[in-house]
Amino acid sequence: MTPETLPETLPELAIDLTPTLIVSTALATRDFTPVHHDPAIARAQGSKDIFLNILTTMGLVERFVTDWAGPRAVIERVDVRLGVPAYAGDRLTFGGTVTSRAGGRVTVRVHGRVSLGDHATGTVTLKEDGRC
């Protein structure tokens, strides 16, 4: 797909938030906070279950956009407003739309929703064909 023909709406990405995903991403981001891997501690602290850590949210936003933009895209900036927690057992669905495209630079508006509402909303800026 060439940059000129990129669609304005990004294909949806739905991720089942299995305990495996929550725990393995927490560890891959070197985040050993118990609420991301120990359900008993998470519940004792008032959460419904273990939930996604922020580093992973940022990583998944990045993945969602580069899945669409392709390997030549270079991410320059990710701004995320964090909302409701993404608990184990839920499903995180990303959607996005291109809001500007100029000089090889694309801005994408992104939202990641779970059953409780918006987990993450924000913008990602990338160069369509850049050098990382």
Added chain:
Amino acid sequence: MTDPLHELADKQAALGEVRGAPAPDPVNAPMIRHWLAAMGDANPVYLEQGVAPPAMAQVWTMDAPRDRSPVDDVLAALDDAGYTGVVATDCGQTYHRYARLGERLTPATRFTDLAGPKRTALGVGFFATWNVTWYDEDHRPVAEMLFRVLKFRPPEVGKPYPLQPAVNQDTAFFWEGAKQGELRIQRCADCGALRHPPGPMCPACRSTARTHAVATGRGTLHSFVVHHHPPVPGRELPFVVGVVELPEGVRIVGNVVDCPIEKVEVGMPLRVTFRPMDDRLVLPLWTPEEA
């Protein structure tokens, strides 16, 4: 501002950027491979070109020995003042370039701002903002991050929310739906008429066969009040209650949250959000729909 919290915040901000310890390991392929596998990220560019996914910036320094950063004192003071709850609200990252295999990053933290006290849906709290920059061995920035958390005074733990609805067999589906993150509207199983608030018999065709539709979760503010007085159990003053008109053709009452009160206006687009009030009650509330 002359209160101790803002005084401390100003003092910490005046420290400027404080360098932490360098990453214990250089940027390396095994940790990148582990990250990509966990994220389900199939982008080949990183391992092919020997660079790290940019969102990994912080990962490289997660295991570094931690000196006390200018942020820690502010967060500790907030804890001591009773603002023990914490929730991250914003994370913004700027990547000057992708980090390369073999280089070792060093973080530096700068406390930026303390705003509050403010009333939020979670309780009264302060927004604390700081910036972290990761430098390469030539002291050039590779990535920067703005991070903001809300430190809030949590509602008394385990205390039941005092404003419970009465529920019976005609209305239970609505409250069950809220627990599952669904805004349910009663639908007549015979004539299809939608109705809120619900009831046992369809006023249009008198059928008692009922089902429900799940609303899109969008709405428009039809009217609202800002409640100032008297105090209401379980609520921080002031708060906003609105009548929301749904595109499905019914209206529903709910609080407008996560919006400065002066920005609330008749006609504003809204989106539903679900908030647990205690162990047994989840209320559908409304936030501004982003344009």
Added chain:
Amino acid sequence: MLSGRAAIGGIGATEFSKESGRSELRLAAEAVLAALDDAGLSPADVDGMVTYSQDTNQEIAVARETGVGDLTFFSRVEYGGGAACGTVAHAAMAVATGLARTVVCYRAFNERSGRRFGQPNAGLSGEPTSQGLEMSWHVPYGLITPAAWVAMFARRYMHVYGATSEDFGRVAVTMRRHAATNPAAWFHGRPITLEEHQASRWIAEPLHLLDCCQESDGAVALVVTSAERARDLRRPPALITAAAQGSGAGQMMMTSYYRDDMTGLPEMSVVARQLWEMSGLSPSDVQAAILYDHFTPFVLTQLEELGFCGRGEAPGFVRDGGIALDGALPVNPHGGQLGEAYIHGMNGIAEAVRQLRGDAANQLAGVTNVLVTAGTGVPTSGLILSSG
């Protein structure tokens, strides 16, 4: 037909205060005796009693205290302050049909020193009765006080018709001006300015403190008997030319937010239609109106629903002095509930009787017909009383 068959032959009240220092039953008994004395009747003459379903004093208890013997008619009227004129309607029906000969209507409470209606009550949604379930769509969100319930309608009215807080304020200012020259009023000698209204604190935006009526302790009673008999009593009768109750489609208690239009009071329109039909009168035939004024915005809405002005025109009507003592339609010459006292609308009916008798504190000239309304935002009621 009910028109002209019955009359109010006596009125009585306690003092209006913030702390009566007496039980609610004692207040009821005192007001009933005062009303009978006003009519020149004795407790032995009473055979019927009507009050609000919210009143804490049962008819039999009031009868025991006042030495009333056998009762052949007793009735309670539902829906808060919407019951006020309904008590007279029920009494008139009983008299007209021969169920009773002399019916006393009463309302007694310590609404300031005892249970205050303006305070949140989580119990409103406590039980799965039809009303508890109805409240359950509102109470969990903290929408729990009468001021806030009314404010929701008021905001929509402002949005649709461009009305302002000052438009509500002019109602309060007028009521307080009337009360200032009524010695029985709590706010006797204490008028307010529009600036004071605007500067008063928020209760539930868009309502300021001075948009909300006062809280009072006190009691009012009325004696209803046949028109014929009333003419032989001590005081001139106030004929019940029309009496009506009304609720509208999609009606709720204070929260009818789900009907197409949130800017009106359809239930008051139901009452108005009956009052004009039953009386054969039109708005130009009444010389004064007693409009229920627990909160200022609904005074505007009532002017429109009753036909004294068109939709959205009430702010202009009030701005032009229309509801003042010398206006096109003097409203609440006693100062209403904003100025005199909050006795759940019952004190307004007594004022209508005084205007017809010619002995009110702020007596208007040439009063032959007075329209009275009851609580708004709820199923309500109304009267047209006439000099006999």
